[in-house]
Amino acid sequence: MSLSELPKLELHLHLEGAAPPAFIRGLAKEKSVDLSGIFREDGSYAYRDFVHFLSVYEAATSVLKSPEDYARLVTAVLEESAAHGVVYCETFVSPDFCGGSDVGAWREYLHAMQDAADRAEAQHGIILRGIVTCIRHFGPEKAKASARCAAETAGDWITGFGIAGDEGQGKPRDFAYSFDMAREAGLRLTAHAGEWGGPQSVKDALDDLKVERIGHGVRAIEDLALVDRLAEDGITLEVCPGSNVTLGVYPKWDQHPIQKLRERGVKVTVSTDDPPFFHTTMTREYEELERAFGWGAADFHEISQTALAAAFCDEDTKAKIAKRLEDHPHE
Structure with missing residues (x-):
């Protein structure tokens, strides 16, 4: 089994952070x-x-100063992802970096990114969707402007809303207004938590922002009652093991809690976060998981099915991706 050729889904990728x-x-x-x-x-x-x-x-x-720059970025990132077997990807995009959160300028950036994504899909078979992300350390007021951009452009391509940035700044409840705005526009919700903040940050994101996915979330393992809650409520974690190890959240791959979380019934997925910064690719994530925990084809197939169920895209798109997964042996 070639791990690079296995079809993969990635739910946690920062567009600029994936720039080669x-x-x-x-x-x-x-x-x-x-x-x-x-x-x-x-x-x-x-x-x-x-x-x-x-x-x-x-x-x-x-x-990255213009819609054209972002179109080129999308092309470069998707070529790289497709080379590692990624068939579906959700990327975090921030109106703060794309037109300064002005809705008109944001639409131009979005149009350019979507065109580039359509070309990459035709060329490489990789499907991309966007999750508008406010930047936590820019504060709640800027987040509202991002949420407005998200709400105005919600649809087939912008399908989610989230928050990233420095977890040490502010509290999730400070951003509740923005999440409510995004929810009312029909967007699906995720939030970075439980990477630098401990288990409490995961609880706060669930209670105050009412998200269905958590970006990272791995430090929930420090509170087993919270782990059970994640499992019971069907919350999906966008786990980025290589990122966690490189940044020192965990010292080594075999000490990463992804396997323990999975054993306790938590829905886990695998992503690269900011791959060139963390010297990783989706292939490398799979190789390290195989080495550290003995994961094989059946495990990777289960991870892909979990990601597919949690993906912020429509049912027609999911059916298309499901077929790509089924076309590949996973016994």
Whole structure:
């Protein structure tokens, strides 16, 4: 079984965070912007810790200035994902970075990204959907502007709303208004929690934002009553093991709680988060899970089915993806 060829679904991918370093370097050169400080000698992104990672991420994003830049970014990211067997992907996109949360400008960025996604689907068979994401450390007022952009463009392509950024800033309840706005527009909801914040951050996201998925959520393992609640309520975790290990949330792959969560009945999926920053790909995630926990074809198929059930897309799209999964042996 070739793990790279297995059809995969990815529910937790930051669009700018998936930008290949060579793509960002090329764009910086075109625009005569000096970004040399954010790269290592080997050409990869350089950062010390999570907070520094956020500032390097924002520096890399600073050269993405136009709808055309974002169209090129989508093309580069989807080519890379498709090469690792990804057949369906949901990406976090933020109006803060795309037109400064102005609805008119946001529509132009969105149109460009969607066109690029359609071309990639025709060329590589990979389907992309967008989850509008407010940035936690930008504060609740900016989040409302992002939610307005999301509500105005909710539909077949923008299918979800979420929150990312520094978990140390503010509380989920500060963003409840934005989540209510998105919910009323028919968007599905997810929130980053339980990565840097402990189990309480997961409870707060569930109680105050009423989300159906949690981005990361792995630190729920520190509160077994919460783990049981996740299992009973059918909350899906968008788990990014490689990201957690690289950033030091867990010291080693075999100490990551994904297997324990799964054994206790929690719905877990596998994603890369910001793959070039964390030196990972979907293939590498699968290889490490195989090595650390002995996962085989049946486990990976189950993970894909969990992701498919939790995906924020319509039933016709799900049927198309289901067929891709069934076409591949998984015994």
